[in-house]
Amino acid sequence: MAIETREFTLKTEPFMLNFGPVHPSTHGVYRMRTTLDGEVVLDIEPVFGYLHRGIEKLAEQRTFTGFIPLTDRLDYISSMSNNMAYCMAVEKLAGITVPERAEHIRVILAELQRIANHLIANGSFLNDCGAYFTPFLYMFREREKILDLFEMVSGQRLTYNFMRIGGVSQDFPEEFMPALRIFLNQMPRFIDEYDRLLKENEILLARSRGVGILTQKAAVNCSISGPVLRSTGYQWDLRRADPYSIYDRFEFDIPVGIQGDCYDRFRVRMEEMRQSLRIIEQAVKDLPQGAVRAEVPHLVRPPVGEAYSHIESPKGELGFYLVSDGSIAPYRCHVRPTSLINLTALREMVRGWKVADLILIFGSIDICLGEVDR
Amino acid sequence: MKFERFGLGIIKGLTVTIKNNLRHPTVAQYPEQRLNTSRRIRGNELIWSRERCTGCGTCAKTCPQGAIEIVTSTNLAENKYVVEMYRVDTGYCIQCGLCVEACPYDALFMGYSYERAKYRREELVQADDMLLESKERPASGYFHPEIAQKLPRQTLLVERINEER
Amino acid sequence: MALVDLMEVNTRLYQQAVPPDWPGGFWWHWLFFAVVLIIFILIMVMAVIYIERRAMGRMQSRLGPNRTGPFGILQPVADAIKVLLKENIVPVNADKVVHWLAPVIAFVPALMIFAVVPFQNGALLADLNIGILYVVAISSVSTIGVFMAGWGSSNKYSLLGAMRNVAAVVSYEIPLVLAIVGIVLLTGSLSMNQIVLAQDIPFVLLQPLGFLLFFTAGCAEINRSPFDLMEADSELTAGFHTEYSGMKFAMFYLVEYAEAVAIAAIITTLFLSGWRGPALPPWLWFIIKVIIVFFLMVWTRTTLPRVRIDQLMSLAWKFLLPLAVINLVITAIEVLFLSALPWLIIIVNFAVAAVLVVMWSKLFFKLGWGRLEV
Numbered sequence: 008m009a010i011e012t013r014e015f016t017l018k019t020e021p022f023m024l025n026f027g028p029v030h031p032s033t034h035g036v037y038r039m040r041t042t043l044d045g046e047v048v049l050d051i052e053p054v055f056g057y058l059h060r061g062i063e064k065l066a067e068q069r070t071f072t073g074f075i076p077l078t079d080r081l082d083y084i085s086s087m088s089n090n091m092a093y094c095m096a097v098e099k100l101a102g103i104t105v106p107e108r109a110e111h112i113r114v115i116l117a118e119l120q121r122i123a124n125h126l127i128a129n130g131s132f133l134n135d136c137g138a139y140f141t142p143f144l145y146m147f148r149e150r151e152k153i154l155d156l157f158e159m160v161s162g163q164r165l166t167y168n169f170m171r172i173g174g175v176s177q178d179f180p181e182e183f184m185p186a187l188r189i190f191l192n193q194m195p196r197f198i199d200e201y202d203r204l205l206k207e208n209e210i211l212l213a214r215s216r217g218v219g220i221l222t223q224k225a226a227v228n229c230s231i232s233g234p235v236l237r238s239t240g241y242q243w244d245l246r247r248a249d250p251y252s253i254y255d256r257f258e259f260d261i262p263v264g265i266q267g268d269c270y271d272r273f274r275v276r277m278e279e280m281r282q283s284l285r286i287i288e289q290a291v292k293d294l295p296q297g298a299v300r301a302e303v304p305h306l307v308r309p310p311v312g313e314a315y316s317h318i319e320s321p322k323g324e325l326g327f328y329l330v331s332d333g334s335i336a337p338y339r340c341h342v343r344p345t346s347l348i349n350l351t352a353l354r355e356m357v358r359g360w361k362v363a364d365l366i367l368i369f370g371s372i373d374i375c376l377g378e379v380d381r
Numbered sequence: 382m383k384f385e386r387f388g389l390g391i392i393k394g395l396t397v398t399i400k401n402n403l404r405h406p407t408v409a410q411y412p413e414q415r416l417n418t419s420r421r422i423r424g425n426e427l428i429w430s431r432e433r434c435t436g437c438g439t440c441a442k443t444c445p446q447g448a449i450e451i452v453t454s455t456n457l458a459e460n461k462y463v464v465e466m467y468r469v470d471t472g473y474c475i476q477c478g479l480c481v482e483a484c485p486y487d488a489l490f491m492g493y494s495y496e497r498a499k500y501r502r503e504e505l506v507q508a509d510d511m512l513l514e515s516k517e518r519p520a521s522g523y524f525h526p527e528i529a530q531k532l533p534r535q536t537l538l539v540e541r542i543n544e545e546r
Numbered sequence: 547m548a549l550v551d552l553m554e555v556n557t558r559l560y561q562q563a564v565p566p567d568w569p570g571g572f573w574w575h576w577l578f579f580a581v582v583l584i585i586f587i588l589i590m591v592m593a594v595i596y597i598e599r600r601a602m603g604r605m606q607s608r609l610g611p612n613r614t615g616p617f618g619i620l621q622p623v624a625d626a627i628k629v630l631l632k633e634n635i636v637p638v639n640a641d642k643v644v645h646w647l648a649p650v651i652a653f654v655p656a657l658m659i660f661a662v663v664p665f666q667n668g669a670l671l672a673d674l675n676i677g678i679l680y681v682v683a684i685s686s687v688s689t690i691g692v693f694m695a696g697w698g699s700s701n702k703y704s705l706l707g708a709m710r711n712v713a714a715v716v717s718y719e720i721p722l723v724l725a726i727v728g729i730v731l732l733t734g735s736l737s738m739n740q741i742v743l744a745q746d747i748p749f750v751l752l753q754p755l756g757f758l759l760f761f762t763a764g765c766a767e768i769n770r771s772p773f774d775l776m777e778a779d780s781e782l783t784a785g786f787h788t789e790y791s792g793m794k795f796a797m798f799y800l801v802e803y804a805e806a807v808a809i810a811a812i813i814t815t816l817f818l819s820g821w822r823g824p825a826l827p828p829w830l831w832f833i834i835k836v837i838i839v840f841f842l843m844v845w846t847r848t849t850l851p852r853v854r855i856d857q858l859m860s861l862a863w864k865f866l867l868p869l870a871v872i873n874l875v876i877t878a879i880e881v882l883f884l885s886a887l888p889w890l891i892i893i894v895n896f897a898v899a900a901v902l903v904v905m906w907s908k909l910f911f912k913l914g915w916g917r918l919e920v
Contacts, residue, residue, distance in 0.1 A: 022702075046855065073445035076477035137852025139771060141398060144606040148407050152538045159535055162421040162491070168477045175506050176482065177524065180420070191541045204397040207390030210772055210851050281388070305443065305483055363775070363854045388903065391850060400847045402605045410609075 066340035109174030124321035132183025172302030219368035233323025238264030346374035436462035644698030649797035724870035742820035861900025
């Protein structure tokens with residue numbers, strides 16, 4: 008007796024789901040139109056521009072010094088790095104040298120800013136994983152200490168407006184050094200506490216190990232930079248490859264990942280915090296006395312020309328391209344937005360994973376919408 | 382993705398949380414306990430000194446937002462400007478402090494207090510006598526070290542909570 | 547052949563604590579216990595909400611609610627009042643009857659479980675001799691309520707959340723029941739009162755693996771973290787109770803905590819020897835133990851991230867189920883041959899539990915799928 012069998016397959020249809028601009032997990036106003044097949048993500052289409060404020064056009068109407076508060080608001084989580092990149096671009100254009108003490112102060116503040124940024128990045132990553140705010144709040148507690156130091160120095164906690172063309176705006180107050188010393192003594196053990204809580208957590212490993220793998224070749228082709236690139240195994244750090252300021256005097260390691268998955272990015276950021284502490288220790292040890300600001304007129308008129316300077320900001324390579332025509336305002340200012348260029352790899356990383364992984368991979372790239380949209 | 386290490390990582394994490402349970406929480410109960418802000422805080426308002434201001438207008442030229450408006454007239458007898466109106470729209474102000482830094486006569490100060498919200502948008506535009514320093518509007522030490530010395534010390538989290546880890 | 551001689555146990559303990567003898571007979575007993583149970587559940591739910599928020603706050607280095615009433619004790623009352631005052635919105639396309647009936651069907655089984663939980667020797671609403679089987683049967687009914695909520699909301703995200711919930715609950719029933727069968731083998735009776743009376747040695751020592759399995763499966767049944775992806779705030783919308791507001795939402799909120807208390811009560815009865823204890827009155831011991839078990843649940847919620855849906859199913863079918871079956875086989879062998887030497891049983895069980903967990907997680911277990919080809 009012949010028995011007829013038929014293939015029974017379930018017919019499914021992909022549908023479109025909108026992760027709207029208002030969502031608890033997209034770090035800012037960012038919209039993704041995802042095509043899902045059940046739980047599996049087939050394709051995403053990003054829609055951004057909800058935070059566009061026209062900063063590059065505004066630069067043409069502000070003076071060179073008056074533009075510094077606006078650069079604060081680009082990547083509002085790490086303002087010191089933005090200030091530093093912009094001031095370095097103008098100094099390169101106008102040929103101004105920065106005094107030694109100012110360079111040391113800039114390095115100390117930039118590395119403190121890197122620690123603060125990585126604390127938020129990892130805290131939000133774990134929040135997206137579902138750990139109910141616990142690591143997030145622990146990391147914010149340490150970020151409070153850094154923000155206290157920044158408030159002592161510049162007067163504000165988020166948009167510092169501290170670097171000036173030719174140096175920094177003021178010197179450290181006298182209570183800064185003791186407080187920094189206490190912070191440097193305490194912080195390594197807090198990072199150890201985070202590792203004890205999270206490094207071998209099986210659920211975190213199961214969620215993020217092997218998820219969202221970005222190959223080295225794809226990362227280099229998409230011009231990804233920052234911890235995302237280093238997690239793929241490619242050892243590229245602008246502080247080593249193209250040293251700016253006085254970074255060639257300090258010794259530090261560059262943490263590198265193995266596979267390029269979410270867990271590697273998380274670990275790379277943790278280790279970078281330790282290396283930043285090392286750099287701050289060395290910078291504090293040989294801090295010279297002297298002026299903190301070069302003699303630069305308030306309305307700077309750089310000679311006609313163009314300059315591009317880039318730094319290793321906590322999220323990647325942040326660059327400013329300035330064109331001057333001899334007047335008090337830039338003729339054109341363009342920002343190389345780290346987060347936007349890192350975001351272009353999202354589509355490749357996400358296809359084939361599930362909705363829960365989409366949120367996780369997106370969080371591990373660590374973007375800030377202020378930079379994406381400018 | 383194998384299930385690595387059979388649960389030891391979870392147990393380590395549980396010990397960390399339970400230890401934090403027994404520690405003092407890092408909170409300050411606002412508004413009963415207020416922490417001291419930095420001496421250089423760029424607070425919510427601008428303070429102007431009528432005696433020192435000469436009406437040169439450097440602050441208005443420096444402000445990135447264009448929030449300062451000055452109207453002067455000449456006093457030829459004493460060869461000076463007389464400031465008739467000095468108006469700041471604190472709604473436009475982004476508290477960057479560039480005006481305080483730029484003033485050549487040290488006539489501008491940032492405010493020290495940060496709880497200065499108003500109910501109406503018109504009240505944000507402050508002019509002349511509203512901008513003078515008074516007891517409700519103390520001045521902060523941003524770019525004014527002589528005032529910074531007299532202000533109370535900032536409360537620092539590193540000094541308040543210092544448990545061993 | 548049971549582990550304990552029930553006849554001897556019954557006669558010995560019956561003389562120590564005499565259950566109350568009601569004058570009106572059965573109906574007064576029923577009325578008294580029905581009223582006491584409802585009041586007990588409502589008060590325990592409020593206490594448990596308060597404990598969770600305070601304990602979770604302390605673990606996250608912040609205070610919990612502390613403004614409403616001294617130490618924030620009236621916070622659940624404030625929550626209840628707020629929720630009662632909200633407008634009851636029903637979507638236009640919703641199936642009205644299903645939408646209305648869903649919270650009721652979800653809530654009633656959580657109440658009914660308490661009918662067989664002993665507060666004191668013989669102090670039960672109904673001393674069924676199939677006690678634990680009744681509990682298993684009734685606890686599955688609330689899933690129907692959840693699915694009705696998802697379907698009746700006419701919202702595709704609610705349906706997605708409800709289907710995930712049904713899949714999870716159905717999968718985790720089996721390890722739950724198999725862990726219970728281990729206990730029943732040791733006792734020889736299904737009645738909850740007898741199980742408590744038989745625990746001269748608390749069964750958590752005799753069945754460590756059973757305790758772990760029951761705890762994990764119980765947390766998954768009631769949608770508590772780390773298995774709370776049915777109402778994950780950092781993913782899609784709020785899951786099956788998106789379209790509910792007002793008193794119906796309060797019902798779902800109540801269901802979640804009432805089931806948590808129910809599972810804690812069952813764990814206390816089965817594993818921690820219920821109301822037995824030295825000095826205090828028995829019902830006080832019962833409440834203390836329930837609160838301890840609930841604190842354990844809060845502790846795991848605060849620390850652990852969430853698992854993904856396919857990892858959830860893999861955990862149930864590939865990890866918990868084989869361990870439950872092996873646990874059952876080993877318990878059966880021990881009851882046959884070693885029933886006179888309880889200390890040997892304890893040692894053997896702990897050794898077997900440790901070996902099994904290690905071996906299973908290293909060799910046989912692969913958690914979830916990887917990336918699918920699209």
